Amino acid sequence: MNVSAPFNEVGTPHAQPAQATKGAISIRNVTKIYDPEGVNVMAVDNCSMEIAGGEVCMIVGPSGCGKTTLLNAIAGFHSITSGEIRLDGELLCGPGKPKAKMGADRMVVFQHGALFPWRTLAENVAYGPIVQGVMSKSLAMEKARHMLAEAGLGDVGDKYPGEVSSGMARRAEIVRALINDPKVLLLDEPYRAMDALTKSIMHESLLETYDRTKVTIFFITHDLEEAIFLGDKVHIVTSRPCRRKKTVTVDIPRPRSYAVQSSEQFRLLIEEVNEAVHEEAMKAFEAGERELA
Amino acid sequence: MTDVAQTSGTYTLPRRRSKLEKLIQNVSFWRGVTAIAVFLGMWEVGSRIDEWFGEAYTVPFVGLIPPPSAVFLAWLEIAPSAGYWMSWVESFKRVLAGFIVAMIVGIPFGLALAVNKYFRALFFPPFEILRPIPPLAWVPASLIFWPTNEMSIAFVTFLGAFFTVVINVLGGARTIDIRYLRAAQSMGANQWDLFSKIILPGTLPSIFTGAAVGMGITWEVVLAAEMISGGGTQGGGGLGFFIWNSYMGGSLEQIIVGMISIGIAGYLSSSTIRAVGEWFMPWKRMF
Numbered sequence: 001m002n003v004s005a006p007f008n009e010v011g012t013p014h015a016q017p018a019q020a021t022k023g024a025i026s027i028r029n030v031t032k033i034y035d036p037e038g039v040n041v042m043a044v045d046n047c048s049m050e051i052a053g054g055e056v057c058m059i060v061g062p063s064g065c066g067k068t069t070l071l072n073a074i075a076g077f078h079s080i081t082s083g084e085i086r087l088d089g090e091l092l093c094g095p096g097k098p099k100a101k102m103g104a105d106r107m108v109v110f111q112h113g114a115l116f117p118w119r120t121l122a123e124n125v126a127y128g129p130i131v132q133g134v135m136s137k138s139l140a141m142e143k144a145r146h147m148l149a150e151a152g153l154g155d156v157g158d159k160y161p162g163e164v165s166s167g168m169a170r171r172a173e174i175v176r177a178l179i180n181d182p183k184v185l186l187l188d189e190p191y192r193a194m195d196a197l198t199k200s201i202m203h204e205s206l207l208e209t210y211d212r213t214k215v216t217i218f219f220i221t222h223d224l225e226e227a228i229f230l231g232d233k234v235h236i237v238t239s240r241p242c243r244r245k246k247t248v249t250v251d252i253p254r255p256r257s258y259a260v261q262s263s264e265q266f267r268l269l270i271e272e273v274n275e276a277v278h279e280e281a282m283k284a285f286e287a288g289e290r291e292l293a
Numbered sequence: 294m295t296d297v298a299q300t301s302g303t304y305t306l307p308r309r310r311s312k313l314e315k316l317i318q319n320v321s322f323w324r325g326v327t328a329i330a331v332f333l334g335m336w337e338v339g340s341r342i343d344e345w346f347g348e349a350y351t352v353p354f355v356g357l358i359p360p361p362s363a364v365f366l367a368w369l370e371i372a373p374s375a376g377y378w379m380s381w382v383e384s385f386k387r388v389l390a391g392f393i394v395a396m397i398v399g400i401p402f403g404l405a406l407a408v409n410k411y412f413r414a415l416f417f418p419p420f421e422i423l424r425p426i427p428p429l430a431w432v433p434a435s436l437i438f439w440p441t442n443e444m445s446i447a448f449v450t451f452l453g454a455f456f457t458v459v460i461n462v463l464g465g466a467r468t469i470d471i472r473y474l475r476a477a478q479s480m481g482a483n484q485w486d487l488f489s490k491i492i493l494p495g496t497l498p499s500i501f502t503g504a505a506v507g508m509g510i511t512w513e514v515v516l517a518a519e520m521i522s523g524g525g526t527q528g529g530g531g532l533g534f535f536i537w538n539s540y541m542g543g544s545l546e547q548i549i550v551g552m553i554s555i556g557i558a559g560y561l562s563s564s565t566i567r568a569v570g571e572w573f574m575p576w577k578r579m580f
């Protein structure tokens with residue numbers, strides 16, 4: 001298998017679910033240089049990827065490689081230096097418009113969670129519809145409670161984020177994103193600090209949510225099993241600057257159960273991804289050592 | 294039938310206890326009581342050793358001050374007098390006036406410094422130059438430019454709390470996690486939503502920290518200002534003047550009565566702030 005060749009598509013093109021028409025992201029030749037007049041750090045270099053509407057797209061790469069920069073550019077938190085990003089054909093950012101406008105069509109679930117500690121879970125979930133003015137406060141709260149109950153959080157809606165487990169908090173945060181009916185969910189290593197058992201519950205809950213909503217998911221991780229278990233496509237990116245190195249298509253049928261993780265197909269996919277990732281991890285490690293020296 | 298814990302037989306839920314019952318059964322509470330008792334006992338013995346063994350055995354420091362029993366007797370003597378309680382009232386009035394004005398002016402000022410860069414560029418430098426000046430250094434000047442003693446005391450008290458409140462509010466508002474702001478903006482929050490629903494609640498803990506520290510400084514400043522201005526013809530007594538007066542009258546016991554009164558007054562003030570803080574920030578309550 002020619003693993004090191006860039007842009008090597010593996011597997012057959014993936015058939016998309018018919019109802020998934022929204023949330024296609026197209027990233028074309030995006031480059032991001034931090035502080036062009038100063039230290040000049042290139043975080044993303046000429047990175048391109050196409051994400052179909054309703055696809056679960058996993059981004060795997062070494063830590064600090066610029067994956068989050070890419071996510072921040074889509075979300076509108078950071079500008080890009082060149083290239084363009086489109087959502088359903090519409091320009092988010094590109095020439096003449098370096099920074100995308102933040103919006104409820106792209107909801108971010110943050111690495112360490114960003115539920116507002118001063119609002120209960122239900123109040124957190126109701127926040128979006130209230131500030132957008134699309135629902136009255138009581139209606140938004142009612143919908144929030146309903147959606148929390150759907151996610152198995154019916155009992156803890158009146159608790160503050162500090163009073164619930166990290167797993168519950170993260171699930172509530174995904175509910176808070178979904179109530180805005182986004183086209184894309186942007187997840188930045190949301191399950192990073194969790195133990196394996198909690199993580200597996202999180203995965204099942206996310207898959208269940210995905211099967212229900214078919215929302216496009218852009219998911220950053222460096223957990224290979226997570227990437228393959230959840231994803232339709234796994235994009236392996238290079239160590240800084242971030243570029244697409246290889247894309248692996250995961251054609252395990254949905255709905256997926258935890259049992260697929262012990263299948264031969266799963267093991268082979270892991271092997272394939274691992275080889276590419278390991279090489280980049282080594283590069284990142286060596287670069288890190290040089291920076292320190 | 295509905296109460297599972299009662300019918301299961303093997304296990305019954307503990308009975309709900311009253312606050313007083315909880316306090317009495319609380320080990321930490323009794324540790325605190327013991328610590329105070331031991332402290333008082335050592336003080337009593339330390340200050341009486343010279344009575345029992347002669348001047349040569351005077352314990353340094355503690356030997357020179359009256360024992361707690363004598364202080365308590367002195368307190369019993371002055372407790373019925375209205376003048377003593379008026380000192381409490383006077384000092385409390387000054388502390389509250391200075392503190393409340395400092396909060397009313399300081400919180401919006403600190404928030405404005407935090408959210409508006411033009412405001413910050415304009416007002417932060419002079420603020421930072423005035424901030425290191427100790428409130429007490431303002432006493433002579435304020436005695437000159439305020440028409441009454443009372444107003445100059447209130448002004449100096451205000452300064453004591455103001456700078457602390459502002460610097461805490463500013464620090465708190467500036468260190469709000471950017472993820473909260475980004476999340477809120479993604480969900481469609483406008484500038485006012487960001488301010489009222491994210492920055493303000495996110496700054497509340499710092500506001501109460503500033504209030505607690507500011508309250509402590511206010512008490513320090515009030516006492517010193519009362520001693521310096523002497524209460525005099527206009528100012529009225531206050532606990533600071535009470536201590537000063539006791540010193541002039543040579544009553545060591547009364548000086549200590551005054552000191553302990555201040556300690557208790559300060560404790561009451563900060564407990565009040567804590568209680569208000571808990572009421573304002575239910576998400577901070579510990580279980």
